[in-house]
Amino acid sequence: MKQVEVRKELARARAGLYRFLGxxxxMEVDEETLANMKQMQFPxxxxxxxxxxxxxxxxKAIADLNNEDLEDVAADYAKTFLAAGEATGVAAFPYESIYTNKKREIGGRTEQETLALYALHGWEPSKDMFRTMxxxxxxxxxxxxxxxEEELLSCQTDNADRAAMSxxxxxxxxxxxxxxxxxxxxxxxKYAQTAFYQAVGKVTNVFLEQEREMLAMGGAIWDIA
Structure with a gap:
């Protein structure tokens, strides 16, 4: 298979995993999401x-989940990411600003920078998507x-310069x-109690580590032949 075809497949697969994890x-897992996840195949x-x-x-975590478990999973989501029911207010708060601001304050310059980048690429979160920071x-x-997906489109149109920029x-x-x-x-x-969110966090962490390594290598992997 030509390198450009490999790159297309990889960009498509990576986009899918990023969107799935995001x-x-x-949002919490509902019955429809669970049914869809049970049809997925992971590499x-x-x-x-x-x-x-x-x-x-x-x-395995997905296979072990049933609709009857979704209330517990939703409660774990609320506890893990929103500190619901936690008097100490500790959680894995899902905001960049919390982790990068010395005062652990949400929003501010960090949020504005991400918004500017989204706009630069002509992207706006879907109106159907839960509105958040x-x-x-x-x-x-x-x-x-x-x-x-920008990279995929660049490959499909043989735009090597745009693909490299992406x-x-x-x-x-x-x-x-x-x-x-x-x-x-x-x-x-630390905070997730269900095997499901433990597994989601693990996949996210290892996948992003691999992404950093691959993208840091730049042209050695990504250049169109």
């Missing part, structure tokens, strides 16, 4: 053994999906605006 942080035989193991954990992890992952945009956004994701995922491992 959606799980935006549990991928070359990155740590990521393959994380996929296997998520696959623009530096929410779910929106930042969704934006990475948008950037991957790769650089992805790398820059990961380095500047998703650098906090590792600490966030560590907090998920």
């Amino acid at each position: 959606g799980l942080y935006i 549990t035989d991928c070359a990155n053994e740590e990521l393959a193991e994380a996929y296997r954990g998520l696959e 623009n530096d929410h992890i779910g929106l930042e992952l969704e934006f990475m999906a948008v950037l991957c 790769s650089r945009d992805q790398n820059e956004f990961l380095r500047k605006h998703l650098k906090w994701a590792g600490a966030f995922c560590m907090d998920i491992s």
Whole structure:
């Protein structure tokens, strides 16, 4: 298979995973989402053994879930990401500004920077999407999906310069605006009580680590042949 075809497939798959993970942080799992997840196949035989193991954990967590479990999963979502029911107010708060602001204040300059980047790429969160701060992890992952789709379109139109620019945009956004994701995922491992959100956090963390390594290598992997 030609390198450009490999790149197309990879960009499409990466966009799909970014969008899938982002959606799980935006909203609690409902019956429709659970049914769709049970139809998904994860690449549990991928070359990155740590990521393959994380996929296997998520696959098992999904397989073990039933509709009767969704109330518990929703309660875990509220506790893990919103500190619901926690007198101490500790949680894996899903906002970049919380993790990058010394005062742990939400919003401010960080949120405005993400909003400006979204606008620069002509992207606005769907009106149907839960409205939240623009530096929410779910929106930042969704934006990475948008950037991957820009790369895919560039490959489909044989625009090598635009594809290279898209790769650089992805790398820059990961380095500047998703650098906090590792600490966030560590907090998920501390506060999540369900196997499902433990597995979601693990996949997110390992996948983003792989993304950083791949994108940092730049042209060695991504250039169109």
